Amino acid sequence: MANETTIETRIERRPKLSERIVASIREQIAAGRYEPGSRLPTESQLTQLFGVSRTVVREAVASLAADGLVEPRQGAGVFVRETPTTTFGTISLDIGNKISHALNVLEVRMGIEIESAGLAAVRRNNAQQAAIQEAFFEFDQLLAKSEATGRTDFEFHRAIAAATNNPFYVEVLDALGTRAIPCDITSPWGTDSTLTKEYQEGLQTEHLEILRAISAGDPDRARNAMRTHLTASQERYYKRLNGEQAGYVFGRDMSAAPRSKQKAGKHE
Incomplete structure (x- = not known):
C-alpha cells in the first residue's frame, strides 16, 4: 500500500x-x-x-x-528578423519556466562563460574592454534609479563573450537571450527575491571582480571570478527549490499565489 x-x-x-x-x-x-x-x-x-x-x-x-x-x-x-540565430536557436525556444531549466541554462553558461572570461582577459582590445566596463556602470545607474537591470546584466556578459573574438561564444549567449538573466522582469525565473536591490548589489560585487580581472589581463583570476559568480547563481536557485518545499502547504495551489509588487527593477 x-x-x-x-x-x-x-x-x-x-x-x-x-x-x-x-x-x-x-x-x-x-x-x-x-x-x-x-x-x-x-x-x-x-x-x-x-x-x-x-x-x-x-x-x-x-x-x-x-x-x-x-x-x-x-x-x-x-x-x-530575416536571419534569426539558427545554429543555437532551439536553445531559447523551449526554455520554459521551471527552475530545473534555469539550472540547466546555468550549467551551459558555466561551460562557455568561464573560459570566455579567461580568453577575454588576454584577447580583448581597448574598445572591447570599454564595452564591458560601460555595461557594468550602466547596471549601477539603472539600479540606483530602481529600473530593470536584466538587459544590462546580459550586455555585461555578452561584452565579455565578444571580447574573446570568437563569434560562437556570442552566438550561444544570443540564443539564450536575457531570459538567462533572473534579475530581469522578462525572465521566466525572476522572483521577488531576485528583483530586490540587495540581491542585485550582490551581483554587482561579483561582476566587479570579473571586470577587474579582465582589465588586469589575468585569465586565471577572470575564470575564477566567473566561476564564483555562476556557482553563486546556482546556489541561489537551489535555495529557491528548498524554499518552495519548506513553504508547501498540502491542498493549496502555490502556483496560483500572486507575487507581491515591488522592488528594484520590477514594474508592470
Whole structure:
C-alpha cells in the first residue's frame, strides 16, 4: 500500500501574461505563421488579440527582441528578423519556466562563460574592454534609479563573450537571450527575491571582480571570478527549490499565489 503521507512537492510558478504571449508568438514564428521580414500585428492589435494591457505586450516584445527573434523599428512596427540565430536557436525556444531549466541554462553558461572570461582577459582590445566596463556602470545607474537591470546584466556578459573574438561564444549567449538573466522582469525565473536591490548589489560585487580581472589581463583570476559568480547563481536557485518545499502547504495551489509588487527593477 502506498504511503498516504507521500506527496509530490514539485511546485511551479504560473507563467506571467507576457510569457504566454511570447510562447504563442514563438510558436507562430516556428510554424511559419509569421515569416522572416514580416511585421507582427500592431501593439493595439496584440492587446485586443490577447486581452492584455499595452505594458504586457511591450514586455513580451522586449523579451522576443532580446532573444533575437524580432526587431522593433521606430515608427514602422515590429518585424520578424530575416536571419534569426539558427545554429543555437532551439536553445531559447523551449526554455520554459521551471527552475530545473534555469539550472540547466546555468550549467551551459558555466561551460562557455568561464573560459570566455579567461580568453577575454588576454584577447580583448581597448574598445572591447570599454564595452564591458560601460555595461557594468550602466547596471549601477539603472539600479540606483530602481529600473530593470536584466538587459544590462546580459550586455555585461555578452561584452565579455565578444571580447574573446570568437563569434560562437556570442552566438550561444544570443540564443539564450536575457531570459538567462533572473534579475530581469522578462525572465521566466525572476522572483521577488531576485528583483530586490540587495540581491542585485550582490551581483554587482561579483561582476566587479570579473571586470577587474579582465582589465588586469589575468585569465586565471577572470575564470575564477566567473566561476564564483555562476556557482553563486546556482546556489541561489537551489535555495529557491528548498524554499518552495519548506513553504508547501498540502491542498493549496502555490502556483496560483500572486507575487507581491515591488522592488528594484520590477514594474508592470
